[in-house]
Amino acid sequence: MRQFQRFFSPPKGSYFLFGPRGTGKSTWIKEYYKQPILIDLLQPEIRRKYIANPEFLTKLVNAHPDQNTIVIDEVQKAPELLTVVHSLIETKKHLQFVLTGSSARKLRQKEVDLLGGRAIKCSMHPFMASELKSHFSLENALNRGMLPLIIESFEPERSLEAYVDLYVMEEVQFEGLVRDIGSFARFLSVIAFSHGSILNISNISNECQVKRATVENYLTILNDLLLCNQVPVFTKRAKRHLISHPKLYLFDAGIYRTLREFGPADQKSEMDGITLEGLIFQHLKAWCDYSKERFKIYYWRTKSGLEVDFIIYGPSGFWAIEVKNSSRVKPQDLRGLIHFQEDYPEAKLLLLYRGKERFIENGILCMPSEEFLQNLTPSQDFL
Numbered sequence: 289m290r291q292f293q294r295f296f297s298p299p300k301g302s303y304f305l306f307g308p309r310g311t312g313k314s315t316w317i318k319e320y321y322k323q324p325i326l327i328d329l330l331q332p333e334i335r336r337k338y339i340a341n342p343e344f345l346t347k348l349v350n351a352h353p354d355q356n357t358i359v360i361d362e363v364q365k366a367p368e369l370l371t372v373v374h375s376l377i378e379t380k381k382h383l384q385f386v387l388t389g390s391s392a393r394k395l396r397q398k399e400v401d402l403l404g405g406r407a408i409k410c411s412m413h414p415f416m417a418s419e420l421k422s423h424f425s426l427e428n429a430l431n432r433g434m435l436p437l438i439i440e441s442f443e444p445e446r447s448l449e450a451y452v453d454l455y456v457m458e459e460v461q462f463e464g465l466v467r468d469i470g471s472f473a474r475f476l477s478v479i480a481f482s483h484g485s486i487l488n489i490s491n492i493s494n495e496c497q498v499k500r501a502t503v504e505n506y507l508t509i510l511n512d513l514l515l516c517n518q519v520p521v522f523t524k525r526a527k528r529h530l531i532s533h534p535k536l537y538l539f540d541a542g543i544y545r546t547l548r549e550f551g552p553a554d555q556k557s558e559m560d561g562i563t564l565e566g567l568i569f570q571h572l573k574a575w576c577d578y579s580k581e582r583f584k585i586y587y588w589r590t591k592s593g594l595e596v597d598f599i600i601y602g603p604s605g606f607w608a609i610e611v612k613n614s615s616r617v618k619p620q621d622l623r624g625l626i627h628f629q630e631d632y633p634e635a636k637l638l639l640l641y642r643g644k645e646r647f648i649e650n651g652i653l654c655m656p657s658e659e660f661l662q663n664l665t666p667s668q669d670f671l
Contacts, residue, residue: 290440291319292419295578295666299408302377302385304363306392307412308514308539309455310437313388316412317359321386324357325349329365342368349376349383356382363387364394374403391459393512413574414540415439417661426658430563433542434570448546452476459513466509471498475506479516480538480547484562484569486589487518487536515539517573522586522599527631529591541567561613564657565597568611568640571664572598578666581605588628596624599635600670606634607670612641617654625652638670 294316298305307313317324325348329335338344349358360369373385385407389395414434417424432444441447456476457469466472478495482488489507493500510516518534538544541563550559569585576583583602589595598609608628612621617639625637629651639649640657647654653671664670 302407312436433540
């Protein structure tokens, strides 16, 4: 298996490392930490032991006084352990706990409150293009996504199908999150059509033939399993009438491609455009989470229809980014950015497209999407 250096930089103290399955959390930990105390809660016998007797963790730690790092993999499988972890952090200041998880649902329901702030919350994402360097292919990323689990597979398409069937559905069934697994499976197919779109719960409810409250619960499950993100509207110092609903993005382009049904009635160019926008989003999300400063992602859309795909806002930067799946930039492609700059002259403007040349049009930098992705590095300016 090829080894790629990840951009994730761990804090010095104890921390949670959240991320969907297959993003490489366990692989990274094995490479970064040499011989830590490791508790793998994906192993059924280990999970049963710690659910029944979480206090055994104290005995294990006391038996290894020379070990300062304790890794608990998939900690949501035994949330009872966090009470013991909390006590050990308080009494043994030299210990570092690394707590990985692919779901925040049980932790939230158990009201553990992430150890009351005593452990930092971190995230791991699918690969970024700049982590893969010369191994990155935009076409492959659009078709297969950026999950390490899939990139290293000999049969990526079949692995993506297995990921959805085995991981997503298994996780939902294991935690007893829904009563009707068939309705949830239909919901997954329908929600793929909302990828990159403004979230309309009423429409999804009608398509799934379930109640609105059921759809809201299903969306909460996807959020808790870290499989989707909702992007709010940028409303700071608003001068125009803006819409209020968030946009939704699945966490990886390959997962979107797998869930999205495609047939003769569908337009490939439209699907490709949404896939590219989603791929840009997942890179921006990783960039924000891996950067040292607090950046947040928004989008901007007025009730009159003016829109900018992404607004990145933080202490030291303010960018407006539009994504177009075309090899040429047309005047109408710049319209949303131009109007946004009228309201926010301090914002830097960027248009990403599928061409090969970088140029400036009407004061807006137009850059090839592939070039942007290959050079996107945490804690460095986009431009």
